[in-house]
Amino acid sequence: MILKTFRAPSMRDALVLVKREFGPHAVVVGTRSVKAGGFLGIGRRTLVEVTAGPQQERPQPRRADASPARPAMDARVRQTYGQLVAEAREEAVRVSAQDLRNEMTGLKDMVQRLIQETRSTREPDVPGELFDLYVGLLGNEVAEDMAKELVKTIREELPESQWRNEHRVRETLVRYIASRIDVAGPTVLEGPSPRIIALIGPTGVGKTTTLAKLAAQFKLREGHSVGLITIDTYRIGAVDQLRTYAEIIDVPLKVVLTPKELQRAVAEYKDMDFILLDTAGRSQRDVLKMNELRQFLDAVRPDETHLVLSSTCGQKNVESVLERFNQFKIDRVLLTKMDEAVSFGIVLTVLQKTRQKLSYVTVGQDVPNDIEAGQPRKLAELIVPPLTRNAERAVP
């Protein structure tokens, strides 16, 4: 609003001036008396000063505190108040964000505690800090009992403050597991020769391929004489498969149909260092064929019978296989297809259940290279899952 000041000797005269300027609805916003004129204090007159302005285009609703004499004040108050409100809001947001953060932290702690309590109730042997490790071991097909034993090992060997220290937990477990993996070392020529080595196991686990790898190792790398025998005349192409390997490695192959023929073939190989016996894959459910296999093995009593199992077969499957193959005199366990395995707990299960030593692991289809003697530390590293989740990445 445009304001103007009018001076006159009297209020009436001043108002006349105001109305002349702003019309009959002029708004007076202030009045006061002023002294004006004269010289050195002589002849000064008292005048009335009226401050007024034109009528507002849109009349404002009257508020109890909105006196027409204080619009400028109102604006200042509004400005100050606005600032205060903004500051108050900012503070409120800041405080409530902090409150929210505090509450979230509290809730997180509570949930964590609840999870740990629930876990501990369900698995009293597994403390909350080691639960992820426990789950990781199960996920790696480590049997439940063994996983609990491993957790117990950590509890016994490491102080509680170290349970989230990934490096220490891993190292402790790897060391412990490695100590539990009993290996036979590579097959060597010992005792009277020929040394008879038989590979038995379920269908398709890699017996024939592994036999060829061993034959190549003994003959080509170590310079031993080797004779091959197969009793697998069931599967079409089985004999051809082994014959091809025999020709490449340059070792003789005999195909036998009965236990008697097997005895004869062994006798004919009497000057060999090694006799390697390939057998047909036997479904553990096929009782008749399992009996037949036993008759063959009984006929020659191999020096080493290796139970060949694929590391890709699951925990459940391996248990039923072991149950059926338990009827044979097994001296070694041989694990194939490590290159295809997605979990490695099976290694522990097999060794624990058979109570036998691990001879070899195979790591691919390539004959003769993809085979190596079992190495406890290397296998243990595969069995312990990466413990990155929730674990401290501590400096060793």
Ligand SMILES: Nc1nc2c(ncn2[C@@H]2O[C@H](COP(=O)(O)OP(=O)(O)OP(=O)(O)O)[C@@H](O)[C@H]2O)c(=O)[nH]1
């Ligand atoms: N990835 C991989 N494949 C393998 C390995 N060992 C064998 N195999 C493959 O597994 C398949 C079956 O191998 P075989 O040697 O015929 O298995 P088997 O146990 O003799 O089979 P049956 O005589 O039918 O019982 C073939 O394709 C092999 O190449 C291994 O270590 N890794």
Ligand SMILES: [Mg+2]
């Ligand atoms: Mg075969």
